[in-house]
Every structure is written in structure tokens, then in C-alpha cells.
Amino acid sequence: MDQKRLSQIVDRYADQEGALIQLLLDIQKEFNWVPKEAVQQISKSLDIPLSQIYRVASFYKSVSLRPRGKHIVNVCLGTACQVREGPRVMDRIKGVLGIDAGETTQDMKFTLERVNCLGCCALGPVVVVDGEYHGKVLPAKAEEIIKSYD
Ligand code: FES
Known part of the structure; x- marks a missing residue:
């Protein structure tokens, strides 16, 4: 610091x-x-x-007392995203990053979070990275998205 x-x-x-x-x-x-x-x-x-x-x-939710990565990855696991492979998307991202939801990678690049509905269910499964929305994300696409951030 x-x-x-x-x-x-x-x-x-x-x-x-x-x-x-x-x-x-x-x-x-x-x-x-x-x-x-x-x-x-x-x-x-x-x-x-x-x-x-x-x-x-x-x-305040916008203040974190735990270390957070450079990139914040939110994976929606609300009902609509759950039925459209949201859990598999989450599993793939966990595998790529080597962390669980709620954790930050050791190199401090990514923090992975689970969210419950981002208000755009028709686009599910939804992944948001640093405020940028990605819709209809399947596991392979999720991996591609994560690897596009450095
Ligand atoms: S359940 Fe995922 S955006 Fe609504």
C-alpha cells in the first residue's frame, strides 16, 4: 500500500x-x-x-474492508440465469480464475462475486465485468471474456 x-x-x-x-x-x-x-x-x-x-x-456496500481485485466479475445466479446455465458459467469462471465466489485472485487481478438478478433476465446468463454487461454467456464464452481482461 x-x-x-x-x-x-x-x-x-x-x-x-x-x-x-x-x-x-x-x-x-x-x-x-x-x-x-x-x-x-x-x-x-x-x-x-x-x-x-x-x-x-x-x-456502505461500495466500501470494502477486504482486498478487491482490479476487475470485479459479477455472475448472475438469479432464477432466470440459473435455468439458462448460469451455474455452469460460474463453475467455468471459478475454474479459470482458481477461486470461489467471494474471493480475489492472489495477483489481485480479479474478484469474483455472485449476484441475484441484474434486472436483464432476458439476456441470461449474464456476466458483468467492471460494469460492462455480457449477455447470453455460455461457459466457453465466459472463459473468453475473462481472458480478455488483464
Ligand atoms: S436472473 Fe439474471 S438478470 Fe435476472
Whole structure:
């Protein structure tokens, strides 16, 4: 973790009360997650109890307290995608990445997540990588998609 970059971000909010959420979001954006060291530095610099920072960070879905990869892969396993080979798509992606849903590859390139309906069921099975939607994805296509990201 780039300590200097972390300090620059935290220092921006040094005198701002009520800026905790924005600060957490900025750190999330910079590092793709909010490491323990960042929480400790926020606590010290802004004089906010650790418990309060963790409570706020846990509440917001867009803030992750666990490492996340450069690419976020969401595989839909909602009902419509389930009946159209969604589980096989998920299995193929797990095999390609060598991780389970909810995990991040060791090289920090990919985080794999399971989602329940992305609101475009007619396109199922659906895979979303970094916000880019891929519809009617069968296992071979899923592998191709994952390998197209580096
Ligand atoms: S179930 Fe997959 S998009 Fe709705």
C-alpha cells in the first residue's frame, strides 16, 4: 500500500467534520479497498474511534474492508440465469480464475462475486465485468471474456 498516497488523501479531510464517508470512498477508489492501516490512520488523524469507522465502512456496500481485485466479475445466479446455465458459467469462471465466489485472485487481478438478478433476465446468463454487461454467456464464452481482461 502506498503510504504517501494514503496520507495525501487523509490529509485532504483533516479539518472536515462529517467527511468520513467521502474519505472512505476516496480510499476505496484509490486502492480498491479500505485496508486496516487506512482505518487506523483515519482514526488518528481525524480523531474518530476505530469502532465508528468500521461501523460506517461496513454499512456502505461500495466500501470494502477486504482486498478487491482490479476487475470485479459479477455472475448472475438469479432464477432466470440459473435455468439458462448460469451455474455452469460460474463453475467455468471459478475454474479459470482458481477461486470461489467471494474471493480475489492472489495477483489481485480479479474478484469474483455472485449476484441475484441484474434486472436483464432476458439476456441470461449474464456476466458483468467492471460494469460492462455480457449477455447470453455460455461457459466457453465466459472463459473468453475473462481472458480478455488483464
Ligand atoms: S436472473 Fe439474471 S438478470 Fe435476472
